[in-house]
Amino acid sequence: MFNLRFDNTFVHELPGDAEPGGQLRQVEGALYSRVDPTPVAAPRVLAHSAEMAATLGFSEAEVVSAEFAQVFGGNALLEGMWPWAANYGGHQFGQWAGQLGDGRAISLGELVNAAGERWELQLKGAGRTPYSRGADGRAVLRSSVREFLCSEAMHHLGVPTTRALCLLETGEPVLRDMFYDGHAAPESGAIVCRAAPSFIRFGNFELPASRGDVTLLRQLVDFTIRRDFPELSGQGEALYAEWFAQVCERTATMIAHWMRVGFVHGVMNTDNMSILGLTIDYGPYGWIDNFDPDWTPNTTDAQRRRYRFGQQPNVAWWNLSRLAGALAPLFDDVAPLQAGLDRYAEVYAAADRVNIARKLGLAECRDADVVLMQDLHGLMASAEIDMTLWFRALAELDPLAPTLQPMDDAFYDEAKQRGAEPALMDWLTRYATRLVDDPLSADARRARMRAANPCHVLRNYLAQQAIDQASAGDPSGIHELLDVMRHPYDDQPGREAFASRRPDWARHKAGCSMLSCSS
Ligand SMILES: Nc1ncnc2c1ncn2[C@@H]1O[C@H](COP(=O)(O)OP(=O)(O)OP(=O)(O)O)[C@@H](O)[C@H]1O
Numbered sequence: 001m002f003n004l005r006f007d008n009t010f011v012h013e014l015p016g017d018a019e020p021g022g023q024l025r026q027v028e029g030a031l032y033s034r035v036d037p038t039p040v041a042a043p044r045v046l047a048h049s050a051e052m053a054a055t056l057g058f059s060e061a062e063v064v065s066a067e068f069a070q071v072f073g074g075n076a077l078l079e080g081m082w083p084w085a086a087n088y089g090g091h092q093f094g095q096w097a098g099q100l101g102d103g104r105a106i107s108l109g110e111l112v113n114a115a116g117e118r119w120e121l122q123l124k125g126a127g128r129t130p131y132s133r134g135a136d137g138r139a140v141l142r143s144s145v146r147e148f149l150c151s152e153a154m155h156h157l158g159v160p161t162t163r164a165l166c167l168l169e170t171g172e173p174v175l176r177d178m179f180y181d182g183h184a185a186p187e188s189g190a191i192v193c194r195a196a197p198s199f200i201r202f203g204n205f206e207l208p209a210s211r212g213d214v215t216l217l218r219q220l221v222d223f224t225i226r227r228d229f230p231e232l233s234g235q236g237e238a239l240y241a242e243w244f245a246q247v248c249e250r251t252a253t254m255i256a257h258w259m260r261v262g263f264v265h266g267v268m269n270t271d272n273m274s275i276l277g278l279t280i281d282y283g284p285y286g287w288i289d290n291f292d293p294d295w296t297p298n299t300t301d302a303q304r305r306r307y308r309f310g311q312q313p314n315v316a317w318w319n320l321s322r323l324a325g326a327l328a329p330l331f332d333d334v335a336p337l338q339a340g341l342d343r344y345a346e347v348y349a350a351a352d353r354v355n356i357a358r359k360l361g362l363a364e365c366r367d368a369d370v371v372l373m374q375d376l377h378g379l380m381a382s383a384e385i386d387m388t389l390w391f392r393a394l395a396e397l398d399p400l401a402p403t404l405q406p407m408d409d410a411f412y413d414e415a416k417q418r419g420a421e422p423a424l425m426d427w428l429t430r431y432a433t434r435l436v437d438d439p440l441s442a443d444a445r446r447a448r449m450r451a452a453n454p455c456h457v458l459r460n461y462l463a464q465q466a467i468d469q470a471s472a473g474d475p476s477g478i479h480e481l482l483d484v485m486r487h488p489y490d491d492q493p494g495r496e497a498f499a500s501r502r503p504d505w506a507r508h509k510a511g512c513s514m515l516s517c518s519s
């Protein structure tokens with residue numbers, strides 16, 4: 001069983017903490033600490049991703065074996081695993097926060113699969129590490145279900161993301177004060193095994209830079225380029241510049257996907273930004289129901305709304321500029337770093353135009369189409385229109401006889417719907433005129449729109465329903481939701497309930513419209 005190969009380049013090639021064990025402390029001159037997961041009472045696999053298991057080389061029989069639960073619950077190691085916690089810092093909500101590190105994530109090893117791909121396997125919620133800073137190193141079931149489901153949903157939506165192999169309950173309670181109101185209560189503990197080619201974050205570079213440890217910074221940069229960006233050539237500053245521009249490009253692409261599907265990350269601190277441009281850390285994230293660029297699901301950010309939906313492209317730029325600052329000691333001149341940031345803006349602007357063309361079913365995006373989309377966004381916000389339902393239904397519009405009828409289900413408020421009808425009809429008329437002037441056939445337009453506008457997204461209340469059911473002992477809701485999210489662009493007859501508007505009861509319910517960072 002488990003014929004797997006691990007090569008663990010991160011720990012083999014880079015300096016680690018000389019002191020073994022899980023002592024809390026500032027770890028200097030090292031990029032990680034060796035630490036074993038803390039065993040749990042009764043690990044049980046609640047769900048797994050069949051695609052990810054196959055990719056990594058696990059058979060279905062292995063996934064249901066007792067040994068699998070022991071390994072991914074943190075009670076046993078496979079040959080070749082060498083667990084560690086990474087050392088990183090980060091800017092949190094705009095402020096430098098110093099050393100953070102993996103306080104509850106423990107990487108088990110870098111698996112090299114049959115196809116030769118590298119996948120780092122990482123348990124989230126596996127116990128304390130030197131970076132736990134007074135917290136327990138654990139994760140609760142509700143947040144773990146959300147991380148597991150969203151990782152896979154995002155992948156199937158075509159959004160660059162870390163993946164999830166499996167979700168386990170630990171059989172141990174975890175104490176959490178969900179509303180930060182002094183009422184801590186026990187919740188079920190859980191662990192997600194995540195997988196990604198690398199979990200390196202902007203903050204991994206920021207920490208040695210903040211300490212003036214340029215040698216360590218350079219070691220990490222050289223390693224990252226060598227291992228994760230093998231397509232880049234050149235050397236010295238020119239190579240570093242090209243690499244930074246690549247990071248900027250990938251980040252721009254990722255954010256454009258978020259904006260296309262209506263994903264709000266919720267806590268875009270630089271320690272939650274992947275150097276590979278993958279969506280990382282599914283914490284207090286949320287999905288746009290009624291279109292609102294000012295919405296954030298994160299209750300901790302409710303006042304300032306730093307990480308609101310419409311702000312994400314700007315925040316990513318700000319985060320990249322923090323990374324640029326960290327990398328500056330490797331450059332004689334900051335011009336190449338500035339060029340990388342400019343590259344972000346260009347690539348994002350181009351990707352935004354591609355989104356507009358795809359979402360509206362146009363062969364190309366003209367300048368006037370940008371205005372057309374902006375005007376639509378304004379109307380969608382004021383009329384409280386569901387983003388997913390609107391764009392999906394818009395593909396059914398007849399440009400020769402435009403009506404609002406296909407989009408009838410997308411409205412949350414009847415009075416607002418009626419009030420907005422004249423303006424929306426004006427907009428539809430403009431759009432229909434534009435369509436007539438577009439070279440795409442009706443079929444090609446519809447196919448283009450249906451491939452860009454999902455009908456199934458992981459609406460907050462859907463995840464919450466699966467959580468409530470799992471908390472009562474029945475994980476089948478997780479399985480069904482995962483299965484729905486495997487085909488987000490397909491109509492799924494009999495599963496219409498997963499593609500409908502957020503129900504009224506979910507509008508202000510915790511977990512459905514607002515998410516606590518307590519996880
Ligand atoms: N229960 C916990 N025990 C120990 N450390 C924690 C815990 N929760 C969060 N942290 C640490 O606090 C910092 C910021 O937390 P954040 O919520 O961004 O990350 P996270 O959800 O734990 O994990 P990740 O970014 O790995 O997905 C990180 O250093 C994280 O490891």
Ligand SMILES: [Mg+2]
Pocket residue numbers: 271272281
């Ligand atoms: Mg995090």
